[in-house]
Amino acid sequence: MVRKTSTRLVAGIAACMAAAPVAHAQQASEDWQTIDVLTAMVANAIGRSATPIDRRIKLARCPEQASVTAIDAQTLAVRCPSLGWRLRVPMTGPAGVTPTQASYARPAAAAPVIRRGDNVRVTIDTESFSISYAATASEDGRVGETIALRGSDAKSTLSATVTGPGRARLAD
Secondary structure (H helix, E strand, O other): OHHHHHHHHHHHHHHHHHHHHHHHHHHHEOOHHHHHHHHHHHHHHOOOEEOOOOOOOOOEOOOOOOEEEEEEOOEEEEEEOOOOEEEEEEEEOOOOOOOOOHHHOOOOOOOOOEOOOOEEEEEEEOOOOEEEEEEEEOOOEOOOOEEEEEOOOOOOEEEEEEEEOOEEEOOO
16 A cells, blocks of 8 residues: 555656756746737837747747837847847738838938848848848848858859848748
8 A cells, every 4th residue: 555655646646857957948038028019019119010930939928028129110129148049020001001210211322231241130030920041142142132142051052132231031
């Protein structure tokens, strides 16, 4: 009788210990509701609205308040400097309404903003998330032009649209 009770006790403790990391992992992921409130406040301040963050994204909870800044007229950046993660959040706005910040205007000069051999941050944007990675420009490019890029190995090539100095976006 004592042996059955101690076996059940050990099995119960093992089950609790196995469930503990799962509960801790759930608590350790980022609180997207708070981030959505912050992104909505920043987007509203510049006359836009932010897209809610996809809840399937699992990132470690930022120990301090994440920072939210506008990258351009269509995108916010949510950053956790201490953990090193960053998300891009798309913004939308009413049709025909231009953003309130004039610094987003396209430069008048048609000079290339990316030169052959430059490191380029390439992004893939969807409605709910953004992925970015590093590539090397194979040719010069102006804002709005599609240029050839090389990935981390010499065999992988891709084409992306130049969005600014050192930045390009893959089209759908």
